[in-house]
Amino acid sequence: MQVTFLGTSSGVPTRARNVSSVAVRLPQRSELWLFDCGEATQHQFLRSELRISQLRRIFITHMHGDHIFGLPGLLASLGLAGNCGGIDIYGPDPLRDYLESMLRTSSTRIGYPLRTHRVNTAASSGIVLLDDKEFVVKCALLSHRIPAYAYRIDQKPRMGTFNIAKARELGIPPGPIYADLKAGHEIILADGRIIKGSTLCGPQKPGYSFVYCTDTVFTESAINLARGADLLIHESTFAHSETEMAYQRQHSTTIMAAQTAAEAKVGQLVLTHLSPRYAHGNILTPADLLNEAKAIFPSTFLAKDFLSFEIIPKVSSSSDL
Incomplete structure (x- = not known):
């Protein structure tokens, strides 16, 4: 399972970081799943080695612009390409109205099946959001200024080595x-x-597990969803010194992200959704944020745009991304 970051800034883009989006390439499939779609995500696709034609599912965490403003252009471009077999989009209740309004008012025609799925029921009841034979997706309600959801992908156990x-x-x-x-x-x-x-065949091989968690302040629901996962991608908007601001704006600090990873006993933690205030040259930099988190959870890494890596199973030793 390959993860590629297409946007790692919070709120607004910077010269080095676009706003939120993460693509996951499924193993043994020519298929991509996208988590959030901030403005200019389709441009980030063009600058990466990913093929937008392989996109099949999009998961939206919440309705703030830095997580959804890239959807209209991306969906329109997929329609113009003429080779899209259909897209399923998962997200908060207002997502369907947003997309329908956008398509109607811009006179955009989507020449492929576009299906939207509300996730609130699955998040509130703990039931499975998606089961597509090889993968199971669950979600959980986070703690933010508006309804926001974290997502977890679990690959089902695979057959052992064939003799x-x-x-x-x-x-x-x-x-x-x-x-x-x-x-x-x-x-x-x-x-x-x-x-x-x-x-x-030998003993079954465990599948990979991946959790995407943004935007939120520290919450038990994120810990429960991430428990035992191979990889946790967690927002880290603020440094620990700005904890008060983090609570006011309902975002996480480096320490909150690291505590979530530690309590959930995940394999690796990747920090993303960094505030532009920590750009290189300022008093605090992304390297300082990373060091804060690593003091609590050593297997922590820092996301940057176009970083791409394979998820490492927890049973294996961690290596630098």
Whole structure:
């Protein structure tokens, strides 16, 4: 599972950081899922190695402009490209009205299926938001000035390593039948023997887990959603010295993000949604924010635009991003 940051600033873009957006490339699929879509996200796609044509799902955390103003242009461009098979968008209750109003007033035609899904019920009840056979998505209500949601993706356990030598010993001829066996399916050979794929595969491999959490002040719901995840991407708008401002504006400090990661026992923490006040050359810089968080949660890294990496399972040793 590959994560690429397309925007890591809070509120407004800077020369080095665009506003919020994170793309996730699903393993063994030509498919991208997008989390938030700040202004100029489609331009960030063009500057990255990602293919916008692979976009299938968009998850919106809340209705503040730095998280949604990129949606109209992105959706319109997908329609003009003419090769979009459909987009599912998940988010707060007002999202559907926002999109319908935008499309209507701008006379924009979307020539592909566009489906919107409200997430409030799933967040308030704890039920699964999405189950697409390989991945499960859950969400949780955060603590912000308006309704905001965190999202978690869990990849389901995968079949273990296929034992080719054992398959050959059983006289199973190589070919497409191996794919069925690798998937754990039961097959019938030409001689009538029934072979269960699970008997030719090693122990199941755990899937990857990823949590995207912004915008919020410190809250137990974020801890519960992130518990045991391989990767937590958490907003870190303010330094610890500005905790009072963080509470006033309902955003997190470096310490809040690190405490969430520590209490949830995640594998790695990545800080994003940094205030422009910490640009290089100011009294406090992003490096200072990183050091504050690492003092509490050592496996912390700092996001920057176009940073791309593979999620590292918790069972493996952490390495620098």
